[in-house]
Amino acid sequence: MKITNEVRISDNGFVFNSKTGDSFNVNPTGLELTKLIAQGHDFDSIKNIFLEKYDLDDLTFEKDFYEFCALIKHHQITSQEDPLDFK
């Protein structure tokens, strides 16, 4: 999974997709996730970063992570060629 080329992410949580013309607000944790994905971190690495930093258990993270991934994929912020990515 990777962030598509047309997507711009600003530090205050504003995301613009020039391919679709849509813009989005992400909350701080959403922004952090998006950036980590953009930097090429995989699931385990992102999980470790989050569990380290936040008062959070691994199952909650996993659930929220995949839900967030589905959401950004729906908005064409990421593209995912391999459906088994992140497994």
Added chain:
Amino acid sequence: MEKFKYVKPGMSKINAGMPSKFGLPVKQKIISGIDGIPVSALIEEYGSPLFVISEKTIRDVYGEAKRAFDTRYPKVQFAWSYKTNYLDAVCSIFHEEGSWAEVVSGFEFEKALSNGVNGSQILFNGPEKSRDDLIMAIENNACIHIDHFDELYLLIEITREIQKKARVAIRINLDAGIYPIWDRFGFNYENGEAWNAINRIMLAESLELIGLHTHIGTYIMAQAAYGIAASKLANLYMAIHRKFDYWLKYLDLGGGFASKNTLKGAYMPGSETCPSFDDYAEAISNALISSEIPHENLPVLFLETGRALIDDAGYLLTTVLANKRLNGGRRSMVIDAGVNLLFTSFWYNLGVFPTKEMDHAEETTIYGPLCMNIDVIRDAIVFPQVKTGDQLVIERVGAYNITQWMQFINYRPNVVLIDNDGKTHIIRKKESLATFKKVEFDPKRG
């Protein structure tokens, strides 16, 4: 090192400067408590889902309706429409406020009697009155609203048999500009059927005609329709006086006032578009007062208002079971209350609200917990991100849900009343296995 507080990652699309489909700003309303009691406390004590009824709201709304009519017409009498919500505790509040009872079955009739309503203050409507029901009504001196000729002749037969007089009215269907016309109930005004029925009753020694009734439909958004209906009843009232030198006691305009719920397919919320009690009262009172009826002979005006009096007082508290992204990307959630508890979700876009401030509102589908595709509480509602276990409130569910709910898959929940002093009472207990054991019999087990 202390860890940071975690907030679920979220993202919402920006629709810059776009008004919602209703042209109104989308501002998230929150219902954190009912009559001062936190939703969380109610659910903790009585479980989820949970119906909650506010006595204060019932009395406030009733007061508003009563005032609207009392200030415009000299003699007004409400009769509580039992089918709308026949929990004893609810009926009792209406009776305490002075309402008579409007019933449509032997069961509802018995319920009204058991709630202490004097038989002479029961209006017995509907096409479903058995011989036994009619005898009970006659013995109790009720006002029997005749629906069709077969019933009229059955009544004549019964009253002869038991040698007792019956007090009757007839239900009239008429063209008030409202479509469809509910012509399956009662006798038609325009084609003369109503006048024929009246003449037949006036000839029957054992029947005493005391009133005329109509119920033009439900959720009627046009108050003018009531003006038309009232004028037509007034015409019959005067015709009876002219021919028989006799004044009826009452004209009954039935129910049908819209509640503030929003009908499916409506562009504007019901709270913005439905007429007020004042609007309805003005239309009806004007029509009667400006009719040919001499002021000193004005009949009592009966009203059988149902949904508009009770919808606002009822809430359904519910809990989020799951969040899901549907294949198309649409957010959805599953809550623990299904359409089997919310019959009115088939007509209305019910208001569903979070109990606390939340963000990331997004178009969401809200499903109930039943294993059926039709179990949709809202198919598209802009709703913030919620978590499993979060509590939500569905408002304006006081009418027709607790009477038309279906037991399916799970027990029907507690219904709690918050009284005027802010105390809570279970007024209908959650079902249990024992509820079923009491009425089921297995011949194999003897």
